[in-house]
Amino acid sequence: AELAHELPERTLVPLRRGERAPAGPAIYCGYSWGTVPCLKDAAANEEARAVIRIAPYLFPSGSGLLKNIVLGTPLLGNALLKKKGPQIVEELLVDSSHPAEVPASYRALAPRLSQPEVLRTAVQEKEKPGVDVLAALRTLAGRQVPLALIRGAQDQSSYETQQIAPAREAAPGLFERKLEQAGHALLWTHPQQLAAAIGEFLGRTD
Secondary structure (H helix, E strand, O other), rough: OOOHHHHOOOOOOOOOOOOOOOOOOEEEEEHHHHHHHHHHHHHHHOEEEEEEEEEEOOOOOOOHHHHHHHHOOOOOOOHHHHHHHHHHHHHHHHHHHHOOOOOHHHHHOHHOOHHHHHHHHHHHHHHOOOOOOOHHHHHHHOOOOOEEEEOOOOOOOOOHHHHHHHHHOOOOOOOOEEOOOOOOOOOHHHHHHHHHHHHHHHHHOO
């Protein structure tokens, strides 16, 4: 919704998790962990025209309270998630918005994000992603599909060494923009700057 408002000249078709883009020419755009299925689908589509990765989070690592609850206490998971979910999500909103304040449009997602089934899915889908993202990137680069990487200069999730450098090495020559004074939640904190970067990239592929 944020991007659709900032890019009115573009027809954007949002997809829910598990949905795939219609067959045929398409420009793929993924945010954070959503970049993983985005790359998988684009690599499988010979008619993919371009791929835009926004604050990509491709390689899960480490552990935290949420992961420990879901994987370490499966029988008590629901009760603990109901109790701890709002706290976990509040920390997520603050950390991902940093250095900006949490926008109202982003905070409005908190009730849904705090639901136990949503939190559980967020952990479990990262345990078995079912796709080799580096292989997907190499496939796309080999087909000379234009690739974009847009991220915040102060992103506390998409770290350079863990998330960005391996993907850049797999697909060199990509279009890259780093937004200053921006963190991970670019869609909500910096929609105008993000749209401008996307527009610049798409202008080169048209």
